[in-house]
Amino acid sequence: MGRFWSLLFLLVPVLGVAVFVFAVVPGGVFDNHWLPEDISQHGKVIDDLFMFILYLTGVIFIVTGALMFWFCWKYDAEKNPEPVKFTHGSHTLEIVWSILPAAILLFIAIFQMDAWAENKMVYPIKDGKKKPPLALVTGRQFEWRIQYAGPDETIGTEDDLHVVNDLHVPVNDEVVLRVQSQDVLHSFFLPNVRIKHDLVPGMQQHVWFQTKKTGLYDIVCAELCGWGHYKMRGRLIVESEEDFEAWYANAVQEQTRTSHNVESDN
């Protein structure tokens, strides 16, 4: 039976690698079962880092899995005539397999620091000043309230443009968003932009990104926010500069018209 069990353990690296290969390679049974389309400028760094760690851990996974199989196969008590190697360990080996992984892990740690800083620490600068947010995104059970500055170009005043769940952004432009929550924790997750940031009530935070492709994408809430968490879905609408301006002008006009109607009704 030792042979059978060794082969069962061999299945782990064989099938384990196969599943990932099927997922990474386009087409086939697992088509589209991999990192979703990346439409951001910074996303490539994250995806490359993901793949780098995947290859690195993949090698360790295959080597340990193969050793496990080989030892089970070779040292099966039923088949192995040799006496047990009576040893309590090896000082040299311990040092080698401590220092080697330590170096690799430290390398990964330092290697990724820039990408992290770019994403979360280096606030975009425009004309020597902090770039003002394009919009204020407020998470609320269970919707995204989005607020653009009105004609006075300041967010938080009466003429603000209010939109629910649809976030329009211009393509190829560095977008800064101010994010906050009105009630409980939410997480602002743009899978295609490789952005995720928790919205914490009581805290004013900023996220920034730059897109490179127009289209319609999902905004996902990624932090449990109550019974309707699953349906807190928004849409990210990436448009050309002109389309964005046109939409904005139109939406402001529409909002002014309807609010005047409301006032005159009173």
Add this chain to the structure above:
Amino acid sequence: MNTSSAVSQGHGHGDGMTVSHFISTYVFSKDHKMIGLQFLFTTLLWFIVGGLLALGIRWQLAYPWSDMPIIGGRLFSAEGGQISPEFYTTLFTMHATVMIFFVIIPILAGAFGNYLIPLMIGADDMAFPTLNMLSYWFMWPAFICIGISFLTPPYGAGGGWTSYPPLSAVRAAAPGSQMAQTWWLMGVTLVGISSMMGSVNYMTTIIQMRAPGLSMFRLPLTIWSMFITAVLQAFALPVLTAGGVMQILDRMLGTGFFVPEGLIVNNADMITGGGQPLLWQHLFWFYSHPAVYIMILPAMGMVSDILSCFARKPIFGYKPMVYSISGIAGLGFIVWGHHMFVSGMNPMLGMTFMVSTMMIALPSAVKVFNWLGTIWGGKIEFTTPMLFSLSFVSMFVIGGLSGIFMAATPVDIFIHDTYYIVAHFHYVLFCGTAMAVMGAIYFWFPKMFGRAMNETAGKWHFFLTFLFMNGTFYLMHILGAVGFPRRLADPYHYETFKHLLPMNRFITWCAIGMVVSQIIFAVNFFYSIFKGQKVGRNPWRCNSIEWFCPSPPVGHGNFDAQPIVYRGPYEYGSPEVDTDHYPQTQPPPDGVKSSEEVH
């Protein structure tokens, strides 16, 4: 050794079955073995509950909003047999709570810690038998609290097992944040108190009550890991207890430790405020990250012992193993922030936690290499406990490596709170710890009941569990790579995740297969208690001290002769003796001093 002899009166088996005798032997017993078995049986019962809750989650993810077969009509008559979205939140909350607080932690520390520590160090009981009994009976108020939580609409707490405020602290925030949440918090806090009592006992017992000759560096790794686990519990748990009490106060008295100003929840202004939701996350993870190691270290220890025994070869690198357990425990206290990379915590701090998190992978890697070194050059006997232990190593490699993805902060931005993390911790906790626990049950069952479990059934149980659990959890890595978020009742209305339904169906059927395979185990377990093959003291030809006493150990006091220890527990295949094992308690042949001097 003599501290506990005073309490052993009235525990012998000869003095007639009166009611009070029954109660003192089987209910309010102070005998560590009985307490260990009480923990074992209770946690295995909760294991069933937790598994069924998981099937509820899987059903919804495979067949969203469709009638649940058989039980749906009874459970959710108002929804026409469907799982409601609020009940879905309680399903995953209670699944995690039950599995972590009522199964994994108490089965490792409570069941195996209690049963094995005195036996493996050659003591007749724990240092504080009454405290030991209390640590079990403090679980019952916790069970009752969680039970009430289950009976309070919407039938369980719904804030996730992490119970993040304000969702959990503000009653208006969710249906599951009503009284169910308060009962949940009290239950979890009580479990913590029970564990603290246990940990004080374990530390004292291991330091004070070792048999003559049993130095710290002659302890089996099981005991080392239990010792370090007890230290972790003693230092980390008070923080969770404090946090739990603070959240209860927030809910009951409106203290606002975790609730900021200016909240508008369900269109109602919250009057209280002045708190910080992130404070809870820090307090919670300051305990719950070390708790991750509380949930894996004892498993690692037991696996080390089982691997060495069935490879018939000394453990490879005993001292490096001890140092890496200690290293994991030490580093384990300074990595909690990696749960909060995208939480809004200072990103600079995130970088610090990233480095410490990367470094904690090192001792885990050292342990894996040493396990491989242990089976290298041995004479491997593929018994059921050995198969489970080998699979622990194989699966722990997957769980350990996937952790590196999450530790890399930029990657974590994408995979945080997706199925990637779900895959990761199930590989560590289920495919790792639960497999080790299964192996340990098969391994120490003969000592507990004097009878062995059936090997053929055991191997079938292993084979099916191994296949189905990989079918269940491995593909979750792929789901995570697509960004599939956890805790969503219906992720398929997002364009990005629509096409993942077939894969989820496959996972669900594997999960059902996995649960069904456990029936083999349950039948084998109960059958073998009464009808299993009788065994002697040392059926596995193992070295450590617990095999020196009768199976099951005699009454209250364990040993029929005082164990005296001559060597470490891993002298398999020693050239000093003709047998392939060399028990710790066996005096050396004339002319040979001690095996310690040989290596």
